Amino acid sequence: MNKEQYCLIKLCFTFTLTFLGLINYSLLGLAQPTSSTERNSEQIQIRFPQQSSDGSSRGRPGGRGGTGSRGDCPPVDVQLTALIPSSNLGSSVEAHPTLWFYIPYKSSEVAGAEFSLQDEQNNDIYRTNFTLPTTPGTVSLSLAQAPPLEINKKYQWYVKVYCSQQKLSAPVFIRSWVQRVALTPELEKQLKTATTPRERIAFYAQNGIWYSALTELAKLRAAQPQNTTINNDWASLLRDVGLENLIQQPVSGEVNLQKK
Structure with a gap:
């Protein structure tokens, strides 16, 4: 092997090692955490302050736990319950x-269920029957078919469950409140970040916007x-509003609405 051949081989060998080193460095880079944004996101704590949307501790009349006669409904360990702060008022940025x-209850144990939305003067805004999921659990009910909520107005909503086929006994029911709020320019700016x-x-x-937080987290x-x-x-969000007994309960999905 002459000197020129030796130099050529040495040069090729050096180039190969350098190329392999670059590939290895790139692969190591890909294996690193994707971004500081994702790392910061993992450090976020989701906590809900126990106050109403106007910044006070004032709530609204009603009951997030099931009330009324049990009638023909079977005994249960956890009663019909609205997922809402203890103030019984939850806010939302959405119109629906x-x-x-x-x-x-199981769907086989219930004769019917009804939902109604009313203004503060007890006028009906929206009313519908709905079908329960097959098994007990936390469920959602979208107001997509209801008229849009007006900003800063409070609405009361009811869920009534009848276990008697003839609806002779009073239903088990919950009554809670919802309010649509508008974000200030400063809060809009924060949300965009x-x-x-x-x-x-x-x-x-x-920021105490309960329904928006709960729905996005559930999704x-x-x-x-x-x-x-x-x-x-x-678990943390439910614990913050005193609903520890629902943490382990399954989420059964959205109820099926029936037009009257």
């Missing part, structure tokens, strides 16, 4: 929010049921 409540779902949920929760949890962080978020 989604409401949440826990149904302790929330680039991940958990950041948006944390924003809504920290995220449904999409990632094995995600420990999201499951802990769900």
